[in-house]
Amino acid sequence: xxxxxxxxxxxxxxxxxxxxxxxxxxxxxxxxxxxxxxxxxxxxxxxxxxxxxxxxxxxxxxxxxxxxxxxxxxxxxxxxxxxxxxxxxxxxxxxxxxxxxxxxxxxxxxxxxxxxxxxxxxxxxxxxxxxxxx
Amino acid sequence: xxxxxxxxxxxxxxxxxxxxxxxxxxxxxxxxxxxxxxxxxxxxxxxxxxxxxxxxxxxxxxxxxxxxxxxxxxxxxxxxxxxxxxxxxxxxxxxxxxxxxxxxxxxxxxxxxxxxxxxxxxxxxxxxxxxxxx
DNA sequence: GGGAATGTAATAAATAACTATTACAATAGG
DNA sequence: CCTATTGTAATAGTTATTTATTACATTCCC
Numbered sequence: 030x031x032x033x034x035x036x037x038x039x040x041x042x043x044x045x046x047x048x049x050x051x052x053x054x055x056x057x058x059x060x061x062x063x064x065x066x067x068x069x070x071x072x073x074x075x076x077x078x079x080x081x082x083x084x085x086x087x088x089x090x091x092x093x094x095x096x097x098x099x100x101x102x103x104x105x106x107x108x109x110x111x112x113x114x115x116x117x118x119x120x121x122x123x124x125x126x127x128x129x130x131x132x133x134x135x136x137x138x139x140x141x142x143x144x145x146x147x148x149x150x151x152x153x154x155x156x157x158x159x160x161x162x163x
Numbered sequence: 164x165x166x167x168x169x170x171x172x173x174x175x176x177x178x179x180x181x182x183x184x185x186x187x188x189x190x191x192x193x194x195x196x197x198x199x200x201x202x203x204x205x206x207x208x209x210x211x212x213x214x215x216x217x218x219x220x221x222x223x224x225x226x227x228x229x230x231x232x233x234x235x236x237x238x239x240x241x242x243x244x245x246x247x248x249x250x251x252x253x254x255x256x257x258x259x260x261x262x263x264x265x266x267x268x269x270x271x272x273x274x275x276x277x278x279x280x281x282x283x284x285x286x287x288x289x290x291x292x293x294x295x296x297x
Numbered sequence: 298g299g300g301a302a303t304g305t306a307a308t309a310a311a312t313a314a315c316t317a318t319t320a321c322a323a324t325a326g327g
Numbered sequence: 328c329c330t331a332t333t334g335t336a337a338t339a340g341t342t343a344t345t346t347a348t349t350a351c352a353t354t355c356c357c
Contacts, residue, residue: 039174043344052270057271058271069304080306084344097303098304098354099304100304100354101353102354103304121270122270122277126263128263133259135167136190137192144285150264151274151277151278173343173344176314201333202333203333211316213316214317214336215314217334232334235323235324235325235332235333235334236334
């Protein structure tokens, strides 16, 4: 579980956890039925209080995307069918790309510039597996 | 001045203001010498307390990107030369695209998928000038 | 049954962000 | 000089996030 949590970010840690798990499920990196790290495990892992992780899990449980069972653990919920999962996976990708393009466009960059920047960055992708976001 | 501030975001409003102004300057939408909205104007505009805008302006002033003068107003600082500005403009674009690609890649999307999603979104760009970010 | 591991809960304290309010200081313009 | 407009400042109060601590409830396994 590499959550990439940033404790110095201004977005609350429990929200970051929710977002990451949401994304990982949508992207298929967490499969239905799979067990998530223990609250205490994850808390120790990202150096955060137990309550903070618990809060994230509780919210995700309320939404139905995970299922927490005291004494047993926490598991990714089952999801209707493959088509829906695939649709969500596509939607997630689209929204990430779309938001980035909206931002560049809003700032007045031309389609040409954007296209070029994208092509450059994409060509670098394979060599950049483990790099961190600033 | 369309700052696109989201009062419900978990990132602090004064940080959002700083970020937007940074970006607009880097992108060339705010020119050196240009006057920024009054603290009270901007506060009223985005429905926020005067202190919140003041805080953002003070920080930006400390960084030197704007120059605040009591009794007169706030202005975009002069910047060394055109080449440096153009370099910053390029860097901003790169970082936006790069961050988005990092995220998709981190979530396991293939270069093919990403490329396709990007091409689709880019083709829609021209018709989406005034759309808001969710 | 007993113990270890799990999630759940409650309380208190610290910090940060934001608001509201009021006042002050410098500049521009009549 | 007077007044309006600008940025600056200080105080107090509210809310949200996070931590620390302690305890409880359920499940599993021996």
